[in-house]
Amino acid sequence: MRISRQRILxxxxxxxxxxxxxxxxxxxxQWIDHDRDKRGHGKFHFDRREAVTxxxxxxxxxxxxLWKDNRGSLRPFFREFREHREKLAELFSAEKLDLVAIxxxxxxxIATQIQIESFLQASMIELAKxxxxxxxxxxxxxxxxHRQKWRDSKDGDKK
Structure with missing residues (x-):
């Protein structure tokens, strides 16, 4: 069975x-959430620096x-995440888009981000204990x- 060129396209x-x-x-x-928190915690759900106050x-x-002890284990994941972002930038900037590679x-x-989030969750449980x-x-x-305040102010704008 032959598939027509029009169907493939x-x-x-x-x-x-x-x-x-x-x-x-x-x-x-990512762009919308970029400047939400000047200390760079806008991506994560918990502000440890604020909490310790x-x-x-x-x-x-x-x-x-405890955080310093765990930080070294996270570095490779953040490095890997950054490398994936850089590779995506290259792939999107290429003359010909390679959809499979993208x-x-x-x-x-995303898999690396999930690993980071899982590690952070385990760290939070360790902190809680x-x-x-x-x-x-x-x-x-x-x-x-800070997340709740932002959400409440955003919901207030809708009313």
């Missing part, structure tokens, strides 16, 4: 549009040390506060 066009919409949506959300000096040191690189970048219950509640409330 139509399928390629649809695939290209779908890929462009997915990547375009991703880039737009409610702790006493002893607990702050404990949290900072899709593979994008999937690899080190704090007494009364301090833990205040710590996490403060760390998630």
């Amino acid at each position: 139509s399928a390629a066009l649809i695939l290209s549009i779908a890929v462009n919409l997915i990547i375009g949506g991703f880039l737009i959300t 409610i702790l006493d000096e002893k607990d702050q040191e404990k949290i900072q040390q 899709n593979e690189t994008y999937a690899d970048m 080190t704090l007494p219950e009364d301090k833990r509640a205040a710590f996490f409330e403060k760390g998630f506060e």
Whole structure:
């Protein structure tokens, strides 16, 4: 059975549009979220630096040390994520678009992002276990506060 050239081109066009919409949506959300927090925590859901401000000096040191101990394990994932972004920039800038390579690189970048998020979640659980219950509640409330304030102000604009 022979597939006509028109069908192949139509399928390629649809695939290209779908890929462009997915990547375009991703880039737009990155651009919109870019300046939300000047300290660079806009991508993640928890502001550890803000949260430690409610702790006493002893607990702050404990949290900072725990974070430093885990930070080295995260560096390779962030480096890999950055490399995927750079490769995507090259692929999109190429004279001829290689949709297969773009899709593979994008999937690899998302997989790396999931690894980062999973590691951060494990770190958050570790942080939660080190704090007494009364301090833990205040710590996490403060760390998630900036996201909630932004969401509330955005919802207020709609009303």
